[in-house]
Amino acid sequence: MKKYQEMTREELLAEQQSLQAEFDKIKAKGLSLDMSRGKPGTEQLELAMPMLDVVNSKTVLKSENGTDLRNYGILDGIPEAKRLIASMIDVDPEMILVYGNSSLNSMYDQVARAYYEGICGHTPWCKLEKVKFLCPVPGYDRHFAITEHFGIEMINIDMNDDGPLMDQVEEAVKDPSVKGIWCVPKYSNPEGVVYSDETVRRFAALKPAAEDFRIFWDNAYVVHHLYEDEQAEILNIFDEAKKYGNEDMIFEFCSTSKVSFPGSGIAGVAASKKNLEDIKSQLTYQTIGFDKINQYRHVAFFKDRAGIDAHMMKQAAIIRPKFEMLNDLLSEEIAPRGIGNWKKPLGGYFISFEALQGCAKEIIAKCKEAGVTMTGAGSPFPYKKDPKDSVIRIAPTYPSLEELTEAAKVFVTVVRLVSCEKMLAQ
Amino acid sequence: MKKYQEMTREELLAEQQSLQAEFDKIKAKGLSLDMSRGKPGTEQLELAMPMLDVVNSKTVLKSENGTDLRNYGILDGIPEAKRLIASMIDVDPEMILVYGNSSLNSMYDQVARAYYEGICGHTPWCKLEKVKFLCPVPGYDRHFAITEHFGIEMINIDMNDDGPLMDQVEEAVKDPSVKGIWCVPKYSNPEGVVYSDETVRRFAALKPAAEDFRIFWDNAYVVHHLYEDEQAEILNIFDEAKKYGNEDMIFEFCSTSKVSFPGSGIAGVAASKKNLEDIKSQLTYQTIGFDKINQYRHVAFFKDRAGIDAHMMKQAAIIRPKFEMLNDLLSEEIAPRGIGNWKKPLGGYFISFEALQGCAKEIIAKCKEAGVTMTGAGSPFPYKKDPKDSVIRIAPTYPSLEELTEAAKVFVTVVRLVSCEKMLAQ
Structure with a gap:
């Protein structure tokens, strides 16, 4: 796999064409996926359902x-x-x-x-x-x-x-x-x-x-x-x-x-x-x-704290595969092409993806076109102004692993396509 | 029973002496009663306990x-x-x-x-x-x-x-x-x-x-x-x-x-x-x-509203006797003596007692002395300034009927005593 920065113009054009075709195919599927919501998924909520029994009409x-x-x-x-x-x-x-x-x-x-x-x-x-x-x-x-x-x-x-x-x-x-x-x-x-x-x-x-x-x-x-x-x-x-x-x-x-x-x-x-x-x-x-x-x-x-920690480990078991899937996919598809950075988090609710400068808005817009909602461009910045137009917040917890995987694949395709176009336009 | 306003100075002095004796006896009991709190009583709260069962771990x-x-x-x-x-x-x-x-x-x-x-x-x-x-x-x-x-x-x-x-x-x-x-x-x-x-x-x-x-x-x-x-x-x-x-x-x-x-x-x-x-x-x-x-x-x-109304009637059954006891006692002991006014409420949480002008603070202080907490003087007014120093808020719901009755009797004695002293001082 070659870094985009090392590709010739012809290679970039070929890459763009193939990605555009792939993008058109995705669009035709009429997807409706969402990686924008920093909310727990249903499985996580289920873990806390017994909390609704500990207080009842018999409780002092x-x-x-x-x-x-x-x-x-x-x-x-x-x-x-x-x-x-x-x-x-x-x-x-x-x-x-x-x-x-x-x-x-x-x-x-x-x-x-x-x-x-x-x-x-x-x-x-x-x-x-x-x-x-x-x-x-x-x-x-x-x-x-x-x-x-x-x-x-x-x-x-x-x-x-x-x-x-x-x-x-x-x-x-x-x-x-x-x-x-x-x-x-x-x-x-x-x-x-x-x-x-x-x-x-x-x-x-x-x-x-x-x-x-x-x-x-x-x-x-x-x-x-x-x-x-x-x-x-x-x-x-x-x-x-x-x-x-x-x-x-x-x-x-x-x-x-x-x-x-x-x-x-x-x-x-x-x-x-x-x-x-x-x-x-x-x-x-x-x-x-x-x-x-x-x-x-x-x-x-x-x-007590031990109870909270034990509970959070059950939540971790549910969401960890989502974070890891994303990390693996970005490692395979984005890192070797030199078109984005992120940190692998050990906790929290998000992955922050840093695209090539000037690409975030376009990536988010194209994801939307393909039926994948991302957090709005600029959101992680005051006045919603991302000075480099490069940061995209990814929220992996809410969708199922299956949906997230589908959405992440679209995202990766879009990042490649937009990066390609960006480099061709330079 | 004679209105204080119609009593001779001698009659008032006799009344004061007998009330002071009664007051001293009450003080000696070391009571600790409270008619200041606009809170539901325990029995009222018990009525809502089944609400804690309608949502549980099985609820969708x-x-x-x-x-x-x-x-x-x-x-x-x-x-x-x-x-x-x-x-x-x-x-x-x-x-x-x-x-x-x-x-x-x-x-x-x-x-x-x-x-x-x-x-x-x-x-x-x-x-x-x-x-x-x-x-x-x-x-x-x-x-x-x-x-x-x-x-x-x-x-x-x-x-x-x-x-x-x-x-x-x-x-x-x-x-x-x-x-x-x-x-x-x-x-x-x-x-x-x-x-x-x-x-x-x-x-x-x-x-x-x-x-x-x-x-x-x-x-x-x-x-x-x-x-x-x-x-x-x-x-x-x-x-x-x-x-x-x-x-x-x-x-x-x-x-x-x-x-x-x-x-x-x-x-x-x-x-x-x-x-x-x-x-x-x-x-x-x-x-x-x-x-x-x-x-x-x-x-x-x-x-729905019918459910609320039915519930509130159960609450009413609990607190109505408290309001009525107070109303009866004031009707018997205060009204005929011309030393206070109040309205008989059909709902809500309070009875507002209007003492003779300039008596509210003293009544509340003396109640305190006798172990009965009343809402602070002036409370029902902006800046806690009761222009006539006459309004006392009575909150009947929180104490049991028994406690309330005991407290109300103290209150009535104190109202009589303070009114008497007030009239003698004039």
């Missing part, structure tokens, strides 16, 4: 602290649920606020809170001329959507295999209008990057100009390993931050959305005592409390 | 529209839940947005949305010099806490047996900085007032100066009748508003918090198409969707 719905779980009360979560969430991200349960059904909601509310109230007595961001956020790219579109929604200027930070480039971060935080950064430190969305120890340490040691600068540490995939024997671990950001007196600089987020049921899970925020008090002083106006029965349901089903 | 968790209830998706609620909520407040299901576990949360978010985003393209309230809200009093402390939290100036509106005094409301809305009003139209908190047809019509016909003026119609007690044969009904505000082209002026709120389980219920917002689109255009950044499994659980258990 009392918290260990005596609270009737069926009545009003408890703003920050029942102690059992605090412990469960704390065990996921390895912090003291005292640092946990158990939120509602969605960590996205807790992150949105946190930005909203900072925007109209200010953090810990600082000027509300809405009263400032300019507020900026750092956005490691590629990243999670819904993070960027929140900050864009609040009119916050987003600044791209490049990523490498160790996480965000800390030189860029350290430089950027000297600007007092830079108020935060979005991070997915473990199995990052979409690349699956695991922040190195040095990266975490440098985050923990940051000396931002803005006192109300906060790291939004979205540990969304903390327990989402693909392998039993090869699991990434990252340093505990709070432990590191403590060494620099920087505990107040961090909000950590996680949830069981992709552990139990998306939409019916529980979310958690971890923060310093000072930040928690600040959050609760506002939250007490917003709600009397979140769903304590559902908190208890999660505790009764998973019991 | 698919919405009628095909959505897997266990996965991401559906911002505004599953169609079945929209219908159930719509049936509670008698509107078209298309007008419903099913919110999370708390209508308070949905009201807070609505004010927050108006504050930092603006309603339907209008200037966000945070950008305005002055924003005012009308607050019918006595009213719900958590409503007032929200508007106070956002720095919104609150203006008292007096109530009578027909609801808020509409002359005051109509006059006040001529001020363009008046942006909203809190209403609990049926079995109002705390008086149990039911808005008359004329009141609802005049609300529906309001011509406020501010285009983004909204009526926050918190129909919290819409199905919370105390009697089978004597149930208040109010006019449908949306039907009336339609006659004046005023549908966009209303946000209606309700929930199942005091139907199923507080904290584990579902809430609903009803609004015009234009308002719903406006809400959803923001909400889509805040969450992917609320807990659909819990939405379905409510539908599977209650089925």
Whole structure:
């Protein structure tokens, strides 16, 4: 197999013709496939069905602290649920606020809170001329959507295999209008990057100009390993931050959305005592409390971190073949032709494919033409602007392995075709 | 029995002495009773326990529209839940947005949305010099806490047996900085007032100066009748508003918090198409969707409005004796002495007691001294300022009938004692 870069124009033309014919054949099939959805597949959801039996009409719905779980009360979560969430991200349960059904909601509310109230007595961001956020790219579109929604200027930070480039971060935080950064430190969305120890340490040691600068540490995939024997671990950001007196600089987020049921899970925020008090002083106006029965349901089903880990290994067994199939296909069809890069993730929900520069939009459009929906071009970037038009987020979990395999084959054909055309046009 | 107002000073002194002796005896008992909590009692919660069986590991968790209830998706609620909520407040299901576990949360978010985003393209309230809200009093402390939290100036509106005094409301809305009003139209908190047809019509016909003026119609007690044969009904505000082209002026709120389980219920917002689109255009950044499994659980258990009504009659059977005991005791001990007024509610969660002017704080303090917790003085008023220091909110549902009876007797003794002292001091 020859790299496209090494092909003659004639070879490229022949390749293009044959790929175009193949593409036309695929189109004629009228497929309807989808690799865009970062959702668990049905088999994964089935694993959590027994959770719906652990709370029933015979259950004594009392918290260990005596609270009737069926009545009003408890703003920050029942102690059992605090412990469960704390065990996921390895912090003291005292640092946990158990939120509602969605960590996205807790992150949105946190930005909203900072925007109209200010953090810990600082000027509300809405009263400032300019507020900026750092956005490691590629990243999670819904993070960027929140900050864009609040009119916050987003600044791209490049990523490498160790996480965000800390030189860029350290430089950027000297600007007092830079108020935060979005991070997915473990199995990052979409690349699956695991922040190195040095990266975490440098985050923990940051000396931002803005006192109300906060790291939004979205540990969304903390327990989402693909392998039993090869699991990434990252340093505990709070432990590191403590060494620099920087505990107040961090909000950590996680949830069981992709552990139990998306939409019916529980979310958690971890923060310093000072930040928690600040959050609760506002939250007490917003709600009397979140769903304590559902908190208890999660505790009764998973019991502890070991229970969650065992459950996640069952999920891994289901989705690992999907990731591996994709990795193998890209290794066979794309790598040798020199027309794309990706990292083989050890966890998380995505594979991030980097096409030749200027090809992502066209690949996604042609996939659509062939009946395969991909995540929108530019999605993993602020303002949906991929500066190189090259990143495509692939979400392997939702389709069956069979459907995914069919979709992946179409994708690979399209990547080849578009790359070919691109090179011919140069 | 003589009215205190008709007693001689000597008679009052004798009365005071005997009451003081009684009060000292009560204090010696070291009671610990509570009439402050607007929460369902345990027996009421027991009624909903079978709801925890209708969804289990064998349930097919698919919405009628095909959505897997266990996965991401559906911002505004599953169609079945929209219908159930719509049936509670008698509107078209298309007008419903099913919110999370708390209508308070949905009201807070609505004010927050108006504050930092603006309603339907209008200037966000945070950008305005002055924003005012009308607050019918006595009213719900958590409503007032929200508007106070956002720095919104609150203006008292007096109530009578027909609801808020509409002359005051109509006059006040001529001020363009008046942006909203809190209403609990049926079995109002705390008086149990039911808005008359004329009141609802005049609300529906309001011509406020501010285009983004909204009526926050918190129909919290819409199905919370105390009697089978004597149930208040109010006019449908949306039907009336339609006659004046005023549908966009209303946000209606309700929930199942005091139907199923507080904290584990579902809430609903009803609004015009234009308002719903406006809400959803923001909400889509805040969450992917609320807990659909819990939405379905409510539908599977209650089925429809008839199911809810039947359930609420079982609740009524439990709490009615508590309301009636209080009503009887006040009728026997307070009314003939001319030292307090209240309305006998047909539904809702409270009895609002109006003591002699200047006595509420002292009554509440003395109850505390005797081991009986009452809702804080001033609570039913903006800024917790009861202009006459006379209103005391009584919450009969949470204690057992036995405890409530004991607490009520203490309350009555204290009301007599404080009234006596007040009259002697004059």
